[in-house]
Amino acid sequence: MLFININSQQWVDDSCNKKASEIVNEAVEHLANLEQLMAVGMAKAALMLDDDCGCANLVMAAAAASNGSRKSKLEAIDVSNLSSEEKVWHKMLTATLTGDGDTWRSSLNAGLEANPSSPLLNWFGTRGDYNNHAKFTQDFPEHASAAYNMVAYGYANGEIGGKVDYAAAMQAIDKSRELHDGPNALDSKAEIAAMSGDFNTALDNQFRAYDYASFASPYQPKLVKYYRNVNKEEIVKNLQEAQVAMQNAILERDKEEYEKYVTDEMQLTAGDSNLQEFYDFTDESLNRQNDITWNSFDLRDIDVKFSPDMNMAVLTFYADGSYTHNGSEDSVAYSTRASSVWIATPNGWKSVHANWAPFGGGSGIPKN
Numbered sequence: 001m002l003f004i005n006i007n008s009q010q011w012v013d014d015s016c017n018k019k020a021s022e023i024v025n026e027a028v029e030h031l032a033n034l035e036q037l038m039a040v041g042m043a044k045a046a047l048m049l050d051d052d053c054g055c056a057n058l059v060m061a062a063a064a065a066s067n068g069s070r071k072s073k074l075e076a077i078d079v080s081n082l083s084s085e086e087k088v089w090h091k092m093l094t095a096t097l098t099g100d101g102d103t104w105r106s107s108l109n110a111g112l113e114a115n116p117s118s119p120l121l122n123w124f125g126t127r128g129d130y131n132n133h134a135k136f137t138q139d140f141p142e143h144a145s146a147a148y149n150m151v152a153y154g155y156a157n158g159e160i161g162g163k164v165d166y167a168a169a170m171q172a173i174d175k176s177r178e179l180h181d182g183p184n185a186l187d188s189k190a191e192i193a194a195m196s197g198d199f200n201t202a203l204d205n206q207f208r209a210y211d212y213a214s215f216a217s218p219y220q221p222k223l224v225k226y227y228r229n230v231n232k233e234e235i236v237k238n239l240q241e242a243q244v245a246m247q248n249a250i251l252e253r254d255k256e257e258y259e260k261y262v263t264d265e266m267q268l269t270a271g272d273s274n275l276q277e278f279y280d281f282t283d284e285s286l287n288r289q290n291d292i293t294w295n296s297f298d299l300r301d302i303d304v305k306f307s308p309d310m311n312m313a314v315l316t317f318y319a320d321g322s323y324t325h326n327g328s329e330d331s332v333a334y335s336t337r338a339s340s341v342w343i344a345t346p347n348g349w350k351s352v353h354a355n356w357a358p359f360g361g362g363s364g365i366p367k368n
């Protein structure tokens with residue numbers, strides 16, 4: 001059974017039969033809300049009921065890559081069978097193939113002059129200005145879901161009202177969801193919550209967006225980002241422990257343990273505290289002979305910073321200890337500052353870079 005909840009009003013005076021028209025206008029609603037995959041699915045459903053539904057083909061073209069298959073989709077449409085509004089949309093989409101902004105704008109202006117009450121064409125006219133979206137919510141309240149979404153970002157960015165207002169942003173998102181039940185508003189609510197530092201709310205709403213369709217979901221990357229922010233303290237602790245364990249494995253030449261912290265996807269590069277050239281740290285590096293005997297070696301003050309997408313971590317820390325060299329009984333005071341780079345992989349966090357340098361009057365390792 002296919003259940004379709006048709007709750008949006010007519011976006012465009014289309015060229016489709018009655019049943020296909022209901023579905024294709026819902027497709028346009030999803031398209032306006034940046035839910036392209038759902039829009040394509042509904043456009044295909046409309047074409048099952050009316051294979052001459054030009055608006056459905058326009059939805060398919062709008063959702064396609066502008067530098068890829070959009071051209072062939074537009075060329076396959078019989079423009080003579082399109083409605084007045086659909087012809088304008090076709091001209092505008094054709095202009096996007098070459099990046100012809102002047103033709104896009106002139107086509108829209110002419111279309112608005114001929115169809116001043118068209119929600120679709122007025123929606124295109126809101127681009128680039130949060131205040132235009134706010135006006136659209138007043139002029140076309142039944143089609144304002146996507147506009148309220150943009151208004152929410154206007155409040156969150158301080159572009160509407162002159163200051164950042166997260167409470168007003170959340171109210172706008174809630175209005176968006178009252179008009180249209182789709183995943184994009186949940187994704188927006190999560191992003192705005194993250195902007196305010198509330199990663200628990202962000203995670204909850206991002207998961208609800210992801211839950212609409214998890215396979216190849218566009219909402220998955222930020223779901224991971226918010227999850228890692230919520231669990232940042234634990235991840236920091238695990239990375240600190242991993243840095244210590246990896247260094248101990250190197251000192252003890254424990255290959256099995258060492259390989260837990262590196263990946264075949266990216267070579268670990270290193271710069272030693274003897275300040276010589278960077279090199280690829282391999283199994284040969286792990287097993288190379290040297291004439292250093294460590295009396296002690298300890299890492300301290302490991303600080304962890306993450307990239308904005310939470311897919312990379314930079315660790316900075318210090319190492320203290322002492323060693324003897326060439327069988328000498330004289331102990332050398334070892335003191336270095338160091339940094340390392342770790343990346344998130346499907347198999348956990350892995351180290352891809354390390355750099356060491358003498359610090360505080362102490363010595364690094366010998367140049368040999």
